[in-house]
Amino acid sequence: MSNAIRTYKKPRYKPEDYIGFTMPNGDMDVDMRNHTSHLVMCRKQHECWNCGATIERYDHALGEKGFLDGEPVNCWTCLDCVDEYMDMMNGTINQDDMFERWKKRYEANRDVR
Numbered sequence: 063m064s065n066a067i068r069t070y071k072k073p074r075y076k077p078e079d080y081i082g083f084t085m086p087n088g089d090m091d092v093d094m095r096n097h098t099s100h101l102v103m104c105r106k107q108h109e110c111w112n113c114g115a116t117i118e119r120y121d122h123a124l125g126e127k128g129f130l131d132g133e134p135v136n137c138w139t140c141l142d143c144v145d146e147y148m149d150m151m152n153g154t155i156n157q158d159d160m161f162e163r164w165k166k167r168y169e170a171n172r173d174v175r
Contacts, residue, residue, distance in 0.1 A: 071121040074145050077101045080124055083144070097128035102138070110140040113164055114171035142167065 073080065080101040102125035108117045117123045117140050124139040143164060150160045 070118070071123075071141050073101055073122050073141055075148055079148065080144070083124060083148075084126070093129075093131050095129045097126065099124055099126040101125075104138065108138040110143060110171075111137040112139050112143040113167040115140050115142070115167060116171075 077100075080099065083099050084097065101122055103122055104117055104119055106119055108123065109115070110117055110123075111126075117138055122141055124141070124144045125136070126139070127134075127136045129135065146155065146160045146163055149155045150157055
């Protein structure tokens, strides 16, 4: 067992910037109702909805819940994906770079599973 101290992912933006934030899902013809989102500290491991990375216990993530096409949905998105999307919205990176980073992370995580 390693004695290394693990550092946990912390948000780069203010917590209020994550409230009501919605990650794009690619399909805009969905019926989304009662959607809420906020910055959460995970109490257990989750899989990132966007890239498939493991969000470790005590890491921060974007937690979203609501009803999608009438079905209840809870999902978590890692801060790497959320912060890159927010960077793109703020103009610090372009959309192509963001999607390329997401794709690389998704492919790396797919190989791990």
